[in-house]
Amino acid sequence: MKVLAILYNGFKSAVQEPRLLGTVENKLGLDKWLASRGHELIVSSDKEGPNSDFQKHIADAEVLITTPFHPGYLTREVMEKAKNLKICVTAGVGSDHIDLNAAVDHKIQVLEVTGSNVVSVAEHVVMDILALVRNFVPAHEMIERGDWQVSDIARNAYDLEGKVVGTIGAGRIGYRVLQRLVPFDCKELLYYDYTQLPAEREQAVKARRVEDIEQFVSECDVVTVNAPLHEGTRGLINEKLLSKFKPGAWLVNTARGAICDQDAVVAALKSGQLRGYAGDVWNVQPAPKDHPWRTMKNPLGGGNGMTPHYSGTTLDAQARYAAGTKKILENYFDGKEQNPADVIVGIGAWATKAYGQR
Numbered sequence: 175m176k177v178l179a180i181l182y183n184g185f186k187s188a189v190q191e192p193r194l195l196g197t198v199e200n201k202l203g204l205d206k207w208l209a210s211r212g213h214e215l216i217v218s219s220d221k222e223g224p225n226s227d228f229q230k231h232i233a234d235a236e237v238l239i240t241t242p243f244h245p246g247y248l249t250r251e252v253m254e255k256a257k258n259l260k261i262c263v264t265a266g267v268g269s270d271h272i273d274l275n276a277a278v279d280h281k282i283q284v285l286e287v288t289g290s291n292v293v294s295v296a297e298h299v300v301m302d303i304l305a306l307v308r309n310f311v312p313a314h315e316m317i318e319r320g321d322w323q324v325s326d327i328a329r330n331a332y333d334l335e336g337k338v339v340g341t342i343g344a345g346r347i348g349y350r351v352l353q354r355l356v357p358f359d360c361k362e363l364l365y366y367d368y369t370q371l372p373a374e375r376e377q378a379v380k381a382r383r384v385e386d387i388e389q390f391v392s393e394c395d396v397v398t399v400n401a402p403l404h405e406g407t408r409g410l411i412n413e414k415l416l417s418k419f420k421p422g423a424w425l426v427n428t429a430r431g432a433i434c435d436q437d438a439v440v441a442a443l444k445s446g447q448l449r450g451y452a453g454d455v456w457n458v459q460p461a462p463k464d465h466p467w468r469t470m471k472n473p474l475g476g477g478n479g480m481t482p483h484y485s486g487t488t489l490d491a492q493a494r495y496a497a498g499t500k501k502i503l504e505n506y507f508d509g510k511e512q513n514p515a516d517v518i519v520g521i522g523a524w525a526t527k528a529y530g531q532r
């Protein structure tokens with residue numbers, strides 16, 4: 175059987191660090207195992223356009239492995255070329271780079287390694303919140319430049335204690351963020367989600383649900399986005415919603431870039447409506463060199479905590495999602511039942527509500 179994996183290049187780093195499993199070079203650690211089972215594995219990072227390895231090999235692959243960190247965009251159009259494709263496995267969490275409605279129509283299963291990097295991302299969110307609130311990035315840049323002017327940094331640095339922090343999405347990552355924020359003695363922890371958390375889980379983090387999103391953002395000093403990208407969240411944070419934020423709020427998005435409107439974020443940061451924006455996810459990945467989120471700044475020249483997409487691909491996370499990918503493949507080859515939490519699209523039907531209530 176032909177297995178196609180679209181992964182990111184690790185180059186020298188992947189040779190020096192074999193635990194970089196999610197790279198083209200290290201092949202999720204699957205190559206020898208797949209060969210021993212008689213399967214052909216094609217691995218490439220070349221994913222854009224009709225002449226890419228992705229579009230060439232998708233024509234007869236039965237299994238497609240992709241990763242959110244270097245997404246192979248499986249559109250309906252590309253899927254129509256994939257005559258032999260039966261199963262897509264996302265090595266990680268978040269399968270929005272696949273047209274999931276088209277996968278339902280084409281009876282192509284979509285699975286992901288649910289939970290594999292949720293702690294990795296939750297830790298990153300807390301780091302981003304602190305980096306923004308405490309004005310860390312400009313402070314570090316000042317030191318590298320050889321300067322020392324405490325007042326220029328302190329004029330826009332705050333404590334997290336006493337602030338209101340809210341998460342859009344209180345699922346695996348969002349809830350872990352709330353758990354990690356408890357010891358910071360925030361004024362209040364809020365969440366906006368379709369569903370109310372069970373009372374004991376709500377009580378454990380002392381979080382309050384706000385059902386109206388405009389009301390929710392208007393109460394938060396810090397908003398963190400932890401919901402999947404789907405029809406209901408694409409462009410959710412746009413000019414109109416940003417105008418309802420508390421002036422000078424901080425926004426952290428490690429969920430998906432396209433949940434926030436690119437230009438509206440740039441404008442809100444420039445005007446000071448947002449004091450800071452941080453995250454690791456972009457509306458196109460890899461982000462072009464001139465993407466405005468790379469260099470956007472607040473009126474004081476700071477407030478940008480952007481990184482490449484790596485929060486969920488720490489070495490610890492890579493070990494977990496590589497093992498999870500292998501388990502999903504093993505179940506598929508052996509005709510065993512999959513872990514229900516990993517199944518996004520079953521054969522011809524949605525298996526989760528996480529990509530939009532339907």
Ligand code: NAP
Nearest residue numbers: 267268343345346347367368401402428429485486527528
């Ligand atoms: P999860 O456990 O499914 O939680 C997502 C939560 O968001 C669910 O409670 C869901 O509610 C809720 N939700 C969905 N649409 C919403 C909306 N319009 N408004 C408010 N809440 C909404 O997923 P997770 O494991 O926490 O992951 C969340 C997302 O993080 C992933 O989909 C992925 O995009 C992103 N992620 C990023 C990285 C990274 O490296 N940056 C790594 C992993 C994941 P229902 O369950 O009721 O639908």
